[in-house]
Amino acid sequence: MEAQLEELAEMVMTLTGKQEQRMEGLEQALAALRDGIGGLTPRGAPSLGEEPCPRPWTARATSLQWSELADWVDWLHTHYEPQGEYRIPSCWPYHPGAAEELAGLRASWKAAMLAAEQSDDSGDQALYWHDRCLWDTLVRANRVIPNTCRNTGHASLRKLPPTDRSGLPRTNGQSGAVSAT
Numbered sequence: 001m002e003a004q005l006e007e008l009a010e011m012v013m014t015l016t017g018k019q020e021q022r023m024e025g026l027e028q029a030l031a032a033l034r035d036g037i038g039g040l041t042p043r044g045a046p047s048l049g050e051e052p053c054p055r056p057w058t059a060r061a062t063s064l065q066w067s068e069l070a071d072w073v074d075w076l077h078t079h080y081e082p083q084g085e086y087r088i089p090s091c092w093p094y095h096p097g098a099a100e101e102l103a104g105l106r107a108s109w110k111a112a113m114l115a116a117e118q119s120d121d122s123g124d125q126a127l128y129w130h131d132r133c134l135w136d137t138l139v140r141a142n143r144v145i146p147n148t149c150r151n152t153g154h155a156s157l158r159k160l161p162p163t164d165r166s167g168l169p170r171t172n173g174q175s176g177a178v179s180a181t
Protein backbone atom coordinates (compact mmCIF):
# COMPACT_ATOMS: atom_id res chain seq x y z
CA MET A 1 0.00 0.00 0.00
CA GLU A 2 2.81 2.36 1.01
CA ALA A 3 4.73 1.50 -2.15
CA GLN A 4 1.62 2.17 -4.22
CA LEU A 5 1.17 5.53 -2.53
CA GLU A 6 4.79 6.41 -3.21
CA GLU A 7 4.40 5.43 -6.84
CA LEU A 8 1.26 7.57 -7.10
CA ALA A 9 3.03 10.52 -5.49
CA GLU A 10 5.88 10.12 -7.97
CA MET A 11 3.42 10.07 -10.89
CA VAL A 12 1.75 13.23 -9.63
CA MET A 13 5.15 14.93 -9.27
CA THR A 14 6.12 13.93 -12.80
CA LEU A 15 2.83 15.18 -14.19
CA THR A 16 3.11 18.48 -12.29
CA GLY A 17 6.66 18.93 -13.57
CA LYS A 18 5.51 18.31 -17.12
CA GLN A 19 2.64 20.77 -16.71
CA GLU A 20 5.09 23.41 -15.46
CA GLN A 21 7.38 22.76 -18.41
CA ARG A 22 4.43 23.11 -20.79
CA MET A 23 3.36 26.35 -19.12
CA GLU A 24 6.89 27.71 -19.39
CA GLY A 25 6.99 26.75 -23.05
CA LEU A 26 3.64 28.42 -23.68
CA GLU A 27 4.75 31.58 -21.88
CA GLN A 28 7.93 31.74 -23.94
CA ALA A 29 5.97 31.23 -27.15
CA LEU A 30 3.55 33.98 -26.13
CA ALA A 31 6.41 36.38 -25.34
CA ALA A 32 8.03 35.62 -28.70
CA LEU A 33 4.71 36.18 -30.47
CA ARG A 34 4.21 39.48 -28.64
CA ASP A 35 7.69 40.61 -29.66
CA GLY A 36 6.96 39.60 -33.24
CA ILE A 37 3.68 41.47 -33.31
CA GLY A 38 5.37 44.35 -31.51
CA GLY A 39 7.74 44.71 -34.45
CA LEU A 40 4.88 44.89 -36.92
CA THR A 41 2.35 46.97 -35.05
CA PRO A 42 3.72 48.60 -31.91
CA ARG A 43 1.47 47.95 -28.91
CA GLY A 44 -0.50 50.95 -27.86
CA ALA A 45 0.46 52.96 -30.93
CA PRO A 46 -2.28 55.13 -32.36
CA SER A 47 -4.35 53.20 -34.89
CA LEU A 48 -5.05 56.30 -36.93
CA GLY A 49 -2.49 58.46 -38.70
CA GLU A 50 1.28 58.31 -38.59
CA GLU A 51 3.23 57.06 -35.57
CA PRO A 52 4.78 60.11 -33.91
CA CYS A 53 8.51 60.64 -33.73
CA PRO A 54 10.07 60.26 -31.22
CA ARG A 55 8.05 57.19 -30.33
CA PRO A 56 6.15 57.15 -27.04
CA TRP A 57 7.03 54.61 -24.34
CA THR A 58 4.09 52.35 -25.25
CA ALA A 59 5.36 52.06 -28.84
CA ARG A 60 8.97 51.27 -28.01
CA ALA A 61 8.80 49.29 -24.75
CA THR A 62 9.74 45.61 -24.96
CA SER A 63 7.52 42.90 -23.46
CA LEU A 64 10.02 42.71 -20.58
CA GLN A 65 9.68 46.43 -19.90
CA TRP A 66 5.87 46.12 -19.98
CA SER A 67 6.14 43.26 -17.53
CA GLU A 68 8.46 45.27 -15.25
CA LEU A 69 6.02 48.18 -15.30
CA ALA A 70 3.15 45.82 -14.40
CA ASP A 71 5.20 44.45 -11.48
CA TRP A 72 5.94 47.97 -10.30
CA VAL A 73 2.31 49.14 -10.55
CA ASP A 74 1.21 46.08 -8.54
CA TRP A 75 3.90 46.82 -5.96
CA LEU A 76 2.79 50.45 -5.81
CA HIS A 77 -0.79 49.40 -5.09
CA THR A 78 0.29 47.00 -2.36
CA HIS A 79 2.77 49.44 -0.85
CA TYR A 80 0.77 52.70 -0.86
CA GLU A 81 -2.76 51.25 -0.87
CA PRO A 82 -4.20 54.13 -2.92
CA GLN A 83 -7.92 54.72 -2.47
CA GLY A 84 -10.71 56.07 -4.67
CA GLU A 85 -9.57 58.21 -7.58
CA TYR A 86 -5.96 57.16 -6.97
CA ARG A 87 -6.54 53.44 -7.63
CA ILE A 88 -5.61 52.31 -11.12
CA PRO A 89 -7.90 49.63 -12.62
CA SER A 90 -6.10 46.43 -13.60
CA CYS A 91 -6.93 46.97 -17.29
CA TRP A 92 -4.53 49.95 -17.50
CA PRO A 93 -2.31 48.26 -20.15
CA TYR A 94 -5.28 48.54 -22.55
CA HIS A 95 -5.19 52.32 -22.08
CA PRO A 96 -2.00 53.71 -23.67
CA GLY A 97 -2.48 57.13 -22.05
CA ALA A 98 -2.51 55.56 -18.58
CA ALA A 99 0.49 53.35 -19.44
CA GLU A 100 2.48 56.42 -20.56
CA GLU A 101 1.72 58.19 -17.27
CA LEU A 102 2.64 55.12 -15.21
CA ALA A 103 5.87 54.54 -17.16
CA GLY A 104 6.81 58.17 -16.53
CA LEU A 105 5.93 57.82 -12.86
CA ARG A 106 8.13 54.76 -12.52
CA ALA A 107 11.03 56.50 -14.26
CA SER A 108 10.77 59.48 -11.89
CA TRP A 109 10.45 57.15 -8.90
CA LYS A 110 13.65 55.34 -9.89
CA ALA A 111 15.53 58.61 -10.22
CA ALA A 112 14.21 59.92 -6.89
CA MET A 113 14.93 56.73 -4.96
CA LEU A 114 18.42 56.41 -6.43
CA ALA A 115 19.17 60.02 -5.58
CA ALA A 116 17.88 59.50 -2.04
CA GLU A 117 19.96 56.38 -1.59
CA GLN A 118 23.11 57.92 -3.03
CA SER A 119 22.80 61.01 -0.83
CA ASP A 120 22.43 58.79 2.21
CA ASP A 121 18.87 60.09 2.67
CA SER A 122 20.04 63.60 3.34
CA GLY A 123 18.06 65.31 0.56
CA ASP A 124 14.44 65.96 -0.29
CA GLN A 125 14.25 63.87 -3.49
CA ALA A 126 11.96 61.24 -2.00
CA LEU A 127 9.72 63.83 -0.37
CA TYR A 128 9.56 65.82 -3.60
CA TRP A 129 8.55 62.72 -5.57
CA HIS A 130 5.75 61.91 -3.13
CA ASP A 131 4.58 65.51 -3.08
CA ARG A 132 4.82 66.39 -6.78
CA CYS A 133 4.66 63.13 -8.71
CA LEU A 134 2.95 60.21 -7.02
CA TRP A 135 -0.63 61.22 -6.30
CA ASP A 136 -1.17 63.71 -9.12
CA THR A 137 0.08 61.23 -11.71
CA LEU A 138 -2.25 58.50 -10.44
CA VAL A 139 -5.20 60.87 -10.83
CA ARG A 140 -4.06 61.83 -14.34
CA ALA A 141 -3.61 58.18 -15.36
CA ASN A 142 -7.15 57.51 -14.22
CA ARG A 143 -8.55 60.29 -16.41
CA VAL A 144 -8.21 58.18 -19.55
CA ILE A 145 -9.79 55.06 -18.04
CA PRO A 146 -13.59 55.06 -18.28
CA ASN A 147 -15.71 54.33 -15.20
CA THR A 148 -17.06 51.19 -16.89
CA CYS A 149 -13.60 49.64 -16.51
CA ARG A 150 -13.64 50.48 -12.81
CA ASN A 151 -17.13 49.10 -12.21
CA THR A 152 -17.68 46.15 -14.49
CA GLY A 153 -14.27 45.35 -16.00
CA HIS A 154 -12.50 46.57 -19.12
CA ALA A 155 -14.61 47.85 -21.99
CA SER A 156 -13.19 49.01 -25.31
CA LEU A 157 -13.47 52.72 -25.88
CA ARG A 158 -15.30 54.20 -28.83
CA LYS A 159 -12.59 55.58 -31.13
CA LEU A 160 -12.54 59.30 -31.71
CA PRO A 161 -12.95 60.36 -35.33
CA PRO A 162 -9.76 61.60 -37.01
CA THR A 163 -9.11 65.33 -37.45
CA ASP A 164 -11.39 66.99 -39.98
CA ARG A 165 -8.65 67.93 -42.42
CA SER A 166 -10.91 70.05 -44.59
CA GLY A 167 -10.18 72.86 -42.08
CA LEU A 168 -6.40 72.72 -42.55
CA PRO A 169 -4.74 75.63 -44.39
CA ARG A 170 -4.11 74.97 -48.04
CA THR A 171 -1.52 77.71 -48.20
CA ASN A 172 0.38 79.41 -45.38
CA GLY A 173 -1.90 81.33 -43.04
CA GLN A 174 -5.06 80.53 -44.96
CA SER A 175 -7.38 77.93 -43.45
CA GLY A 176 -9.22 75.51 -45.69
CA ALA A 177 -12.52 76.57 -44.15
CA VAL A 178 -11.85 80.24 -44.97
CA SER A 179 -10.68 79.60 -48.50
CA ALA A 180 -13.75 77.43 -49.09
CA THR A 181 -16.14 80.34 -48.41
Ligand SMILES: [Zn+2]
Nearest residue numbers: 091149154155
Ligand atom coordinates in the same frame (compact mmCIF):
# COMPACT_ATOMS: atom_id res chain seq x y z
ZN1 LIG B 1 -10.16 49.43 -19.30
